Amino acid sequence: MTEPLLSIRDLSIAYEVGALDVFAVSHATFDVPKGAIVGLVGESGCGKTTMARALTRIISDNARIAGGEMHFDGQDLVALSEPKMNALRWRDISFIPQSAMNSLDPVYRVEYQLLEVLRGRGGLTKRDAKKRAIELFEMVGIDAGRLRDFPHQFSGGMRQRVAIALALALNPKLVVADEPVTALDVIIQRQILDQLQYLQQQLGLSVIIVTHDISVVAYTCDRTVVMYAGKVVEDCDTATLLAAPLHPYTMGLKNAFPDLKSAGSGILTPIAGSPPDLVNPPSGCRFAARCPFVTDLCRAEDPPLVKKTAGHVVACHRSDEAEVLREQAKQPGTWEAGA
Amino acid sequence: MSTLKPILIRTLQLVLVLWAVVTILFLMFRLMPGNPLAAYIDPTFTAEQQEALIRQFGLDKSLLQQYFTYLINLLQGELGYSFRYRTPVADRIWLLLPNTLILTFSSLIVAYAFGIFAGAFLAWKRGSRTEAAALPVVLATRAMPEFWLGMVLLAIFSFSLGWFPAGGTRSAGTHYESLWQLYTSANFLSHLALPMLTLAIYSQGLPLLLMRSNMLDVMNEDFVTMARIKGLSPYAVVIRHGARNAMLPVMTSFAISVGYQLQGNVVVETVFSWPGLGRELVSAVSAADYPLAQGAFLMIAVVVIIMNLVADLLYTLLDPRISYA
Amino acid sequence: MPETPAVVPRSGIARFFNSMQLPVGDPFTLAGLIIYGFFFVMAVFAPLIAPYDPIEILYTSDYDLASDLFPGERGHILGTTSLGRDIFSQIVWGARSALLVGLTAAFMVAFIGSVVGLLAGYFGGWVDAVLMRLADIAFGIPFLPFVIVISAFFEPSIWNTVIAMALVLWRDTGRVIRSQVLSLRSRGYVEAARVSGSSDLKIILRHITPNILPLSFLYGSIAIGWAILTEASISFLGFGDPDAISWGFMLQDAFASQALARQAYHWFIPPGLAIILVVSAGFFISRGYEDLLFPKLGR
Numbered sequence: 001m002t003e004p005l006l007s008i009r010d011l012s013i014a015y016e017v018g019a020l021d022v023f024a025v026s027h028a029t030f031d032v033p034k035g036a037i038v039g040l041v042g043e044s045g046c047g048k049t050t051m052a053r054a055l056t057r058i059i060s061d062n063a064r065i066a067g068g069e070m071h072f073d074g075q076d077l078v079a080l081s082e083p084k085m086n087a088l089r090w091r092d093i094s095f096i097p098q099s100a101m102n103s104l105d106p107v108y109r110v111e112y113q114l115l116e117v118l119r120g121r122g123g124l125t126k127r128d129a130k131k132r133a134i135e136l137f138e139m140v141g142i143d144a145g146r147l148r149d150f151p152h153q154f155s156g157g158m159r160q161r162v163a164i165a166l167a168l169a170l171n172p173k174l175v176v177a178d179e180p181v182t183a184l185d186v187i188i189q190r191q192i193l194d195q196l197q198y199l200q201q202q203l204g205l206s207v208i209i210v211t212h213d214i215s216v217v218a219y220t221c222d223r224t225v226v227m228y229a230g231k232v233v234e235d236c237d238t239a240t241l242l243a244a245p246l247h248p249y250t251m252g253l254k255n256a257f258p259d260l261k262s263a264g265s266g267i268l269t270p271i272a273g274s275p276p277d278l279v280n281p282p283s284g285c286r287f288a289a290r291c292p293f294v295t296d297l298c299r300a301e302d303p304p305l306v307k308k309t310a311g312h313v314v315a316c317h318r319s320d321e322a323e324v325l326r327e328q329a330k331q332p333g334t335w336e337a338g339a
Numbered sequence: 340m341s342t343l344k345p346i347l348i349r350t351l352q353l354v355l356v357l358w359a360v361v362t363i364l365f366l367m368f369r370l371m372p373g374n375p376l377a378a379y380i381d382p383t384f385t386a387e388q389q390e391a392l393i394r395q396f397g398l399d400k401s402l403l404q405q406y407f408t409y410l411i412n413l414l415q416g417e418l419g420y421s422f423r424y425r426t427p428v429a430d431r432i433w434l435l436l437p438n439t440l441i442l443t444f445s446s447l448i449v450a451y452a453f454g455i456f457a458g459a460f461l462a463w464k465r466g467s468r469t470e471a472a473a474l475p476v477v478l479a480t481r482a483m484p485e486f487w488l489g490m491v492l493l494a495i496f497s498f499s500l501g502w503f504p505a506g507g508t509r510s511a512g513t514h515y516e517s518l519w520q521l522y523t524s525a526n527f528l529s530h531l532a533l534p535m536l537t538l539a540i541y542s543q544g545l546p547l548l549l550m551r552s553n554m555l556d557v558m559n560e561d562f563v564t565m566a567r568i569k570g571l572s573p574y575a576v577v578i579r580h581g582a583r584n585a586m587l588p589v590m591t592s593f594a595i596s597v598g599y600q601l602q603g604n605v606v607v608e609t610v611f612s613w614p615g616l617g618r619e620l621v622s623a624v625s626a627a628d629y630p631l632a633q634g635a636f637l638m639i640a641v642v643v644i645i646m647n648l649v650a651d652l653l654y655t656l657l658d659p660r661i662s663y664a
Numbered sequence: 665m666p667e668t669p670a671v672v673p674r675s676g677i678a679r680f681f682n683s684m685q686l687p688v689g690d691p692f693t694l695a696g697l698i699i700y701g702f703f704f705v706m707a708v709f710a711p712l713i714a715p716y717d718p719i720e721i722l723y724t725s726d727y728d729l730a731s732d733l734f735p736g737e738r739g740h741i742l743g744t745t746s747l748g749r750d751i752f753s754q755i756v757w758g759a760r761s762a763l764l765v766g767l768t769a770a771f772m773v774a775f776i777g778s779v780v781g782l783l784a785g786y787f788g789g790w791v792d793a794v795l796m797r798l799a800d801i802a803f804g805i806p807f808l809p810f811v812i813v814i815s816a817f818f819e820p821s822i823w824n825t826v827i828a829m830a831l832v833l834w835r836d837t838g839r840v841i842r843s844q845v846l847s848l849r850s851r852g853y854v855e856a857a858r859v860s861g862s863s864d865l866k867i868i869l870r871h872i873t874p875n876i877l878p879l880s881f882l883y884g885s886i887a888i889g890w891a892i893l894t895e896a897s898i899s900f901l902g903f904g905d906p907d908a909i910s911w912g913f914m915l916q917d918a919f920a921s922q923a924l925a926r927q928a929y930h931w932f933i934p935p936g937l938a939i940i941l942v943v944s945a946g947f948f949i950s951r952g953y954e955d956l957l958f959p960k961l962g963r
Binding site for chain 3: 352355356357359360363367475478479481482483484485486487488490491493494497498499598601602603605606609610617620621624625627632635636639640643644647
Binding site: 088094107120 | 561562565567568569570572575579580583584587658659660
């Protein structure tokens with residue numbers, strides 16, 4: 001087993017809300033292997049976006065990393081000095097934002113924005129940078145003639161490709177994509193994901209895809225990390241996650257999303273209820289209120305993240321009974337409110 | 340091609356407004372109490388002069404005919420004869436226009452340059468004591484009468500300290516070969532300093548507050564955050580991306596400010612005895628020199644209207660989202 | 665933009681004050697209101713506060729003109745003018761014309777602007793087109809020169825400023841109110857009222873006006889400052905009413921009497937400061953409204 005590219009250990013991120021600390025991420029632990037696409041999945045507010053941004057160490061003014069470590073390529077990003085962290089930004093770790101429209105400066109041509117990173121951070125000469133820009137556009141499937149256009153002249157899908165081109169500009173080791181296809185229609189989603197996968201294989205980089213859509217994960221990711229209410233609840237390879245998940249939340253997620261490959265098959269069953277308030281998190285398992293298999297133990301004690309098999313960790317008191325629970329989870333009736 | 344249509348529409352608007360203002364002016368001076376001829380003829384003119392003027396402006400014809408004659412004369416640049424100076428009004432106006440324009444534009448450029456930098460600086464210093472101390476001062480500059488500020492500066496820097504002259508555009512007895520030589524001379528500049536400073540201090544508040552407000556908004560935009568995630572230098576983040584976007588509305592307000600500035604000119608020119616259109620308007624009205632008053636007012640209005648159009652066009656041109664739609 | 669309040673008081677006056685939504689919580693607004701209050705008291709009680717009549721020419725016990733006295737001399741708090749008039753008394757009485765001009769002009773500007781905006785925004789079509797072209801023309805008229813020219817035709821009086829402002833300065837308010845009305849018009853409850861057959865007048869009065877009143881007051885409070893500054897400029901240029909002792913008149917008097925050369929700072933600084941205070945108060949109050957109308961987080 002080679003060293004993972006990224007190793008998150010016990011990471012906690014807190015927001016200052018008034019006089020209180022709200023922990024958007026609590027003691028998160030997972031790995032990203034070299035050359036893999038890892039999905040970070042969960043519903044809104046589960047902390048996945050905060051997690052993703054923490055990797056760049058550019059988070060909201062009122063947020064802070066409250067504990068833990070992020071080991072990347074031999075360095076702990078949490079403890080790293082700002083100048084050294086800045087040296088890493090974009091060169092080793094880059095970012096694809098959710099909405100490329102707002103993330104591209106409207107008053108500069110797209111070529112300029114590419115050149116800005118290629119020359120300013122990559123040290124290329126103007127000529128080399130221009131050549132590389134053409135190369136990047138070709139890589140993501142945009143006609144190089146469009147380099148001189150402004151961001152608003154591109155369609156949504158094209159803008160996302162521009163964002164990908166930007167993210168790959170300096171050949172980073174890790175690309176963090178925050179909901180990269182959420183704002184696009186299903187057909188374009190597939191195109192972009194195909195492109196991303198292709199590029200990842202060609203260039204051998206690692207990718208983290210943050211999404212709330214499990215079908216995106218199913219389509220693209222080698223491994224998947226499931227988050228709920230700021231905690232990691234399951235982490236394993238995607239095939240296992242889909243075929244034999246151990247955590248009830250994962251079981252529920254599967255029922256709630258259409259399959260990208262075969263759109264329209266199966267009934268959608270959302271999980272009733274909503275995530276707990278993180279200002280006053282519950283003392284037991286955070287999923288207890290919505291879990292159809294909840295016990296008193298679940299309500300009393302927060303289950304720790306334990307390793308079940310090599311490459312599969314889960315945080316659930318009843319993970320040993322997973323096979324039985326999975327059968328029950330397949331019935332839509334299990335997931336109705338009050339179960 | 341798509342940018343041509345808005346230009347055309349706005350030019351049409353400009354013509355409409357110009358025509359309306361010109362007509363209002365015509366009506367004001369014709370319908371004022373007293374002798375309707377008094378708008379153009381002073382009793383002290385010779386009989387021949389009076390005859391000539393009556394013919395030229397159709398003063399013996401109906402109001403409607405007078406109106407059309409007036410418009411035609413206007414298009415030819417014919418504004419009548421000044422009662423006091425016994426010269427064509429147009430000559431006097433063209434002579435004074437550069438003085439006013441120099442004062443207006445120089446003070447606005449200084450005001451905007453300062454306002455943009457200070458506004459960005461204060462945005463950076465949000466929540467600090469510097470900001471808490473600076474904002475009331477800026478508000479006070481917008482609350483003060485410009486002529487009072489001029490008086491204070493005059494009292495301190497001219498009368499008390501003797502650093503600057505007390506008025507006019509040049510010292511008595513000086514002579515210059517050409518206008519260019521005059522305007523670039525140290526003498527002229529020392530005369531320009533205080534009035535320009537007065538107007539600049541008064542005007543900087545708007546660009547400063549606007550820039551500050553825009554910067555605070557822009558710095559929260561996604562593309563600024565992305566610039567930081569890309570690891571770009573603070574200069575690139577704050578200036579190239581932040582300020583460049585924040586500046587857009589400020590630049591267009593420059594053109595509109597010219598219109599407001601010109602009004603400030605009226606009083607400042609008076610305080611500093613600066614021979615410009617504003618001061619001329621005041622003295623012409625005081626002396627009941629109606630043709631000159633009309634001419635001065637008209638010229639000021641024309642500049643204001645043109646600058647309003649420029650402001651409209653500037654925004655269209657500077658924002659690529661509009662010009663490259 | 666806040667919708668009409670859920671609990672609407674019965675009485676008209678109470679409803680009026682309610683819809684003004686005076687943002688007294690904000691420290692700036694409070695400071696502005698206090699300053700206004702201070703000058704209001706000064707204006708109302710001028711005869712009691714001012715030690716002398718502002719236009720009375722004073723003489724010393726030796727029958728000399730009590731002119732150009734410095735502060736403190738012979739009991740004159742701020743000294744006297746070149747003509748022997750008490751400066752402090754002039755300041756006190758000056759508050760009257762300032763507030764008079766300020767408030768009337770501001771009311772006219774806010775009123776006319778709001779009516780224009782309401783009509784243009786609500787009825788649209790040719791009404792809108794005509795009114796907005798009028799606004800364009802108003803924008804093309806340079807304001808101070810216009811006031812000067814008007815002053816040439818009428819008797820010098822503070823009302824010239826008010827009339828000129830009413831004729832021209834409604835333009836900003838008009839445009840802003842119009843946009844507000846346009847957005848309000850498409851709201852659910854307005855549509856519902858129209859469908860159910862309410863008359864236009866009723867809709868305008870009951871649904872739209874209460875929601876634009878805060879904006880009108882915002883522009884009104886800014887207009888107060890403009891009015892006072894304009895009146896001061898007019899007086900300074902010599903077109904003001906020489907019998908109404910305004911702060912602008914004081915400055916003209918000082919300037920013409922060479923107070924600058926004589927470094928009589930006590931003469932021309934106080935009127936300027938008074939103007940700054942009152943106009944700033946207007947800004948402060950409008951700032952409070954702005955935060956109410958266009959709340960920006962963490963500003």
